[in-house]
Amino acid sequence: MTNRYWVASFVVFSCLVGILDASAGDADPRYRACVRTCEATGCVGQRCFPHCNFSADGAIDGPWYTQEPLYLQWKQWDCQSDCRYYCMVNREKERDALGDRPAKYHGKWPFKRVYGIQEPASVAFSALNLAMHFHGWLSFFILLYYKLPLKQNKKPYYEFSTLWHIYELLSLNSWFWSAVFHSRDVDLTEKLDYSSAVALLGYSLILAILRTLNVRDEAARVMVAAPLLAFVITHILYLNFYKLDYGWNMKVCVVMGVAQLLIWAIWAGMTRHPSRRKLWVVVFGGGLAMLLEIYDFPPYYGFLDAHSLWHATTVPLTYIWWSFIRDDAEFQTTNILKKGRP
Numbered sequence: 294m295t296n297r298y299w300v301a302s303f304v305v306f307s308c309l310v311g312i313l314d315a316s317a318g319d320a321d322p323r324y325r326a327c328v329r330t331c332e333a334t335g336c337v338g339q340r341c342f343p344h345c346n347f348s349a350d351g352a353i354d355g356p357w358y359t360q361e362p363l364y365l366q367w368k369q370w371d372c373q374s375d376c377r378y379y380c381m382v383n384r385e386k387e388r389d390a391l392g393d394r395p396a397k398y399h400g401k402w403p404f405k406r407v408y409g410i411q412e413p414a415s416v417a418f419s420a421l422n423l424a425m426h427f428h429g430w431l432s433f434f435i436l437l438y439y440k441l442p443l444k445q446n447k448k449p450y451y452e453f454s455t456l457w458h459i460y461e462l463l464s465l466n467s468w469f470w471s472a473v474f475h476s477r478d479v480d481l482t483e484k485l486d487y488s489s490a491v492a493l494l495g496y497s498l499i500l501a502i503l504r505t506l507n508v509r510d511e512a513a514r515v516m517v518a519a520p521l522l523a524f525v526i527t528h529i530l531y532l533n534f535y536k537l538d539y540g541w542n543m544k545v546c547v548v549m550g551v552a553q554l555l556i557w558a559i560w561a562g563m564t565r566h567p568s569r570r571k572l573w574v575v576v577f578g579g580g581l582a583m584l585l586e587i588y589d590f591p592p593y594y595g596f597l598d599a600h601s602l603w604h605a606t607t608v609p610l611t612y613i614w615w616s617f618i619r620d621d622a623e624f625q626t627t628n629i630l631k632k633g634r635p
């Protein structure tokens with residue numbers, strides 16, 4: 294029962310965060326006026342942007358995104374992004390001089406760009422996560438195929454190996470798009486990042502159920518996976534082709550995230566698995582890290598915000614997580630071989 298309250302309060306909290314997110318910065322009339330002027334003149338104060346000269350390329354009827362070649366779309370994106378960025382920087386200087394706290398603009402804190410990268414800290418940590426996943430998976434692969442005994446058909450005894458390989462692909466995909474999205478936030482990169490994250494979360498929930506219940510039968514696996522897969526695919530289609538609803542997506546992600554943490558936690562409490570302590574660390578670490586997403590704070594020195602720290606905490610957790618997966622492969626293989634040779 295307490296677990297249910299926990300999930301409910303998480304969801305309520307994330308809704309509140311979602312509402313507070315309706316960025317104060319870009320609602321500010323002075324910021325809006327600055328962006329409007331910039332998009333018309335191509336300048337913020339003394340600083341002018343070459344990307345904003347697209348009107349000189351010749352106007353074509355209809356909306357620009359259906360008519361103009363791709364490079365013009367890029368120019369328009371660049372122009373809008375430059376205008377927003379420098380208007381934000383100016384506005385934040387004014388606010389700072391008045392002693393005001395930083396405000397969010399278009400759902401994001403005012404970050405300092407480095408070589409055109411919008412959120413350098415988040416990009417760096419996403420890349421680290423990617424590397425950590427690859428390292429973890431590689432050592433898992435080596436253990437499975439080179440260190441542990443194999444069946445006669447050269448396949449591993451560990452029955453969850455393929456599921457973890459797929460998990461790895463989805464993880465690499467998700468961290469790759471996370472790095473891209475934090476480098477450059479446009480409609481496309483945002484959708485790719487969100488969709489990849491939802492796919493990974495949904496799949497790892499399925500994996501949590503299959504592994505903790507030790508579902509080995511193919512038909513039973515399909516039975517468990519099918520409804521969840523159907524939901525996740527529908528949700529991704531909804532986000533991409535109907536509405537990118539941040540509040541709803543946050544709820545879906547929190548529920549899927551909390552559900553798998555609870556499943557692993559309950560299992561860790563009941564099982565005699567030799568590596569259950571590693572699982573405890575990942576579950577508690579993961580839960581604490583989630584708080585960073587909820588108690589969102591502005592970036593220190595324009596770089597380290599709550600979201601980037603959240604990405605940072607998952608780096609060591611990923612290391613422990615893959616270490617648990619390796620232990621699990623070893624543990625199960627030993628068990629199967631013991632049973633096979635009484």
Ligand SMILES: [Zn+2]
Nearest residue numbers: 415471600604
């Ligand atoms: Zn992120």
